[in-house]
Amino acid sequence: MVLKAVIPAAGYGTRNLPVTKSIPKEMFPIHDRPVIDYIVSEAINAGLKEILIILSRNKTEIMNYFDRSIELEWYLTKHHKSNLIQGIEPPKINIQYIRQPEALGLGHAIQMGKSFAGSDPFVVMLPDQLCLHQPPPLSNMIRLYKQYKSPIIGLHSVKEELLKNYGVVSGKQVQDEVYQIHSIIEKPIINPPSTLAIMGRYILTSDIFAALDHIEKDAAGEIQLTDALNRLCQKNPAYGYVFKEKWYDTSIESEYMKAQLYAYRMNKQNG
Known part of the structure; x- marks a missing residue:
């Protein structure tokens, strides 16, 4: 579990x-x-x-x-x-x-x-990546993990000009809102493989730790989770669940203000 x-x-x-x-x-x-x-x-x-x-x-x-x-x-x-x-x-x-x-x-x-x-x-x-929809979609990811017993990565369809800010996946759709992931590219500047970006929720297995041990630091001296996931999904099955709910990146000022407004309206509506 x-x-x-x-x-x-x-x-x-x-x-x-x-x-x-x-x-x-x-x-x-x-x-x-x-x-x-x-x-x-x-x-x-x-x-x-x-x-x-x-x-x-x-x-x-x-x-x-x-x-x-x-x-x-x-x-x-x-x-x-x-x-x-x-x-x-x-x-x-x-x-x-x-x-x-x-x-x-x-x-x-x-x-x-x-x-x-x-x-x-x-x-x-x-x-910093927040869904205010109730209930949040994490429960759906957990149900999907029980079905596949493999890593599940949260995805969201993003405008092409924003893909350079995210890890972007390529894969094959296997059921509604579910893709088997073939590869992941971290923040592609040109030629993104799709419009499906990783959106802040993952269900991982202990295999991720061995994959991280073999990842070299990037140009900024950091170890990227996306690189380890890309290594994993090319050897073993991994799946992406496409969120339909609205998500907010609260480290972006405009998104933070939209989340504020949505939460205020929901609180007022619920009395």
Whole structure:
């Protein structure tokens, strides 16, 4: 069963400077909750039981957010606002943390989850790529994993001019919204193999760790998860699930504002 998730949250957030000098991009608010709260809720709603969050040393705010605040609970109780305590309780899921000492890429961050994942399949959830649709589509990916027992990669159809920002797959459709992936290219500048881009959700098996061990660093000195996935899918089956729901890249200002507006409208609609 798929019960574990790894959330890489150690990056510098350079696209969002200067605010990310002191505020992690994962803590940017969407309505009244930070982005990473939505990610953890998505994991819980999909039935996951354990989460490992990969942090850097300047992101202790994330740990504090998911911890109890005894002082705040005492203050709310004293001032007759104890009805607010339920809204700040830690999520009902086991969360662990580990620090990535250097920013060596997403692949390196995933390598740090090896002992956490063990031999079990696990989900990777990128915290700046957000789906506010309810229920989130992660549950559909888990059902697909149960069918194929192979890696499942979340995909989304993206405008051609934006494909240079994503890993892009080539493959063959095998059922509605499902492709068997033949290869993956990281951020193609010319001649992308399709319009299907990787969209921040993966279900991986322990085979990924051996593949990452054989990947060389790129020109920026980083280990890319996409390169390891490309190596894997050329040897063993891997599948892509095409999301139909709207996704937001919250590290892009225009997308972040759209997510804000959508969350505000949904909250107002639900009273």
